[in-house]
Every structure is written in structure tokens, then in C-alpha cells.
Amino acid sequence: MTPLSRRKALAHAALAATAWTALTPAAWAQASATAARPTAPKAPKLAGTLRIVIPANPGGGWDQTGRALGVALAAVGAADQIEYENIGGKGGTIGLAKYAEKYGNDPNTLLMGGMVMVGAVALQKPAVDMSHIQPIARLTSDYLVAAVAAKSPIKNTKDLADAMRADLRALPVAGGSAGGVDHIFAGVLARASKAKPEDLVYKPFPGGSEVVDALVSGNAAVGLSGYSEFSDAIAAGKLRAIGVSSRRSAFGLPAFREQGLDATMANWRGVFTGKGVPSARMAEMLAAVEAATAHESWLRTLKSNRWEPSWLTGKDLAEFMELDLTTARVMVYLLKLKA
Structure with missing residues (x-):
């Protein structure tokens, strides 16, 4: 890499880091205003x-x-x-x-x-x-709910953060389209858990029902979707909700932020x-x-x-x-x- 190319690459990284610093929880939650x-x-x-x-x-x-x-x-x-x-x-x-x-x-x-x-x-x-x-x-x-299969050893937000930090690659996350809000929030969760976002294994699906199927079948360890797309499976006891991406509790579920994980977002x-x-x-x-x-x-x-x-x-x-x-x-x- 030439000195000029190296300077450009470093500038790009600095710009991205600066932009991320500006993305406070309040900025992420702005979509709900x-x-x-x-x-x-x-x-x-x-x-x-x-x-x-x-x-x-x-x-x-x-x-x-x-x-x-x-x-x-x-x-x-x-x-x-x-x-x-x-x-x-x-x-x-x-x-x-x-x-x-x-x-x-x-x-x-x-x-x-x-x-x-x-x-x-x-x-x-x-x-x-x-x-x-x-x-x-x-x-x-709409806020995002993180859910796991009812038989999952992950019981709460602390368990989720510990599992992400211990081995993020071993914890595939299912959600909507690649690059969409679910994918982005998976990265936010990883970063808030002090894991490396680049280690995230993300499995995109075309709809919430497919995410539910992936969790129940064991094809994914964690699922992200709107509450309306998880609610039936949660009520039926197929899934366990871990937290919600709002700043305060919603849908009768505790917010990640209230459980000590600084991760908020609105879809x-x-x-x-x-x-x-x-x-x-x-x-x-x-x-x-x-x-x-x-x-x-x-x-x-x-x-x-x-x-x-x-x-x-x-x-x-x-x-x-x-x-x-x-x-x-x-x-x-x-x-x-x-x-």
C-alpha cells in the first residue's frame, strides 16, 4: 500500500469511528420520536x-x-x-x-x-x-425483540451478553434481510456485549415466521424481529423473549438498556x-x-x-x-x- 493509500484508508476508518461515536443510544432511538x-x-x-x-x-x-x-x-x-x-x-x-x-x-x-x-x-x-x-x-x-428457543440455556440479557462475549461465532443470529434493521441491531448487541461485531454469524430470512422456524429447529441460537412477528410463538411457549430494543420496557418485556446492556433501536x-x-x-x-x-x-x-x-x-x-x-x-x- 502506498503512503497516500494508507492515509486514505486511515482517514476512512477514522471517519467511520467518529460517526459511530455520534450514534448514541438517543440517536438510535430517534426513529421512535x-x-x-x-x-x-x-x-x-x-x-x-x-x-x-x-x-x-x-x-x-x-x-x-x-x-x-x-x-x-x-x-x-x-x-x-x-x-x-x-x-x-x-x-x-x-x-x-x-x-x-x-x-x-x-x-x-x-x-x-x-x-x-x-x-x-x-x-x-x-x-x-x-x-x-x-x-x-x-x-x-416498532421495537426489536430478541428471542431464543424455549429450551435454550440463555435465560436473560446477562446470559446473552456473556454468550456473545465468550464465542460470538458459536451463536448464530437469525433475522430479516442482510444489512437490514435486524442485522444492524445484531451488531449493536454484539458491540454492547463487548464482542467483536465482525465475528457475527448472521442468518437472513424473508419473514418473521422463518426466523421462528430457525430458532425452534436449532438452525439459529438467537432471533431478532418485531414483537408482532414473535408474539404467537412466545404465547405458545415455543420461544422465550430476552429483551426489547426500546429505552424502557415494552410489550411487557424489559428493555436491554434496563438490564444493563446499552442497546437501543427503533424500526x-x-x-x-x-x-x-x-x-x-x-x-x-x-x-x-x-x-x-x-x-x-x-x-x-x-x-x-x-x-x-x-x-x-x-x-x-x-x-x-x-x-x-x-x-x-x-x-x-x-x-x-x-x-
């Missing part, structure tokens, strides 16, 4: 048929969020009927690319997305990234439109989505899934997403992730 909202306006009629593209397989968090939003949009009169199109794979980047190509100028088609997609973009560096869509609103934040989900959609139509979409999220059907969904409302729009949302992307890129660097 709820902005003040005005009274929701009456929903404009957007279309007879409105389409929502969900860049994930049926049954997961984006699918649940997108379909709940569709029900609420129809209920407030924004559309007569809602069509859903699931396009799963690679943390949402396959759906993102197809959406941008097919619906980039379509004023009647929405796209679901969120932090998982941000992480996948940071990891994969795809030709079509989030600059090809426009954010309408951040809708919800947010939002709704987007195509880059070619004009600002006037964007404003109508925003008004319709805002009205939908005030409807009782949406509020019931939040309560039943234990999602936290985290409404954010406009410049604040754009800046928040830029910070999220920077965070994800730093973690990709620290974890030495490869697409």
Missing part, C-alpha cells in the same frame, strides 16, 4: 382504485402496515378500493427498483418502505436507491410515492394518508400490533432519513458487511 401533529384534514378522493406496492412477502411488518393503511384510506374515502402488490426480496430493493420503473410517475400508486430498506440500500448500493422515490410520511416505529415504517409525481399530488396524498392515520381502523391496528405512532413529514423526514442512511453505512463498515 413522534412529531406533533395538527388535526387531520378531510381526506381528498385520490382515485377509484388506489394501489399500494409492498416490497416484501406477505405476512411481515411492511405487509401488515401497508394493508392496514389501505383499509384506513378506503374508510376515509380516499379510494373506493385498494389493490396490493407484494414484491419481496433483498430488503425491499427489488420492489423499490420495480416500483421506480413501473410506477415512478403514477399518481395512484404508493410504496411502503422504512429502515429495513435504508439498511439494504447502504449494504447493496443498488442502481435504484431511495433518491428515486419521494417520502410522504413516516407512520410507525420505522413509512409511505412513499414516485419521483415523477408532482408536488400538488404529493400534497393530496399527504392529506389522505394523514386522515387515514386518524381513522379508528388504523388506531386499532396500532394498538393490536403495539406499534408506536411516529408521524413525520417534509424536511424533517428528509433529514431524518439522511441520518438513518449515514447510520446504516457506518454499521455496514463496522460489521464489514458485503452484499
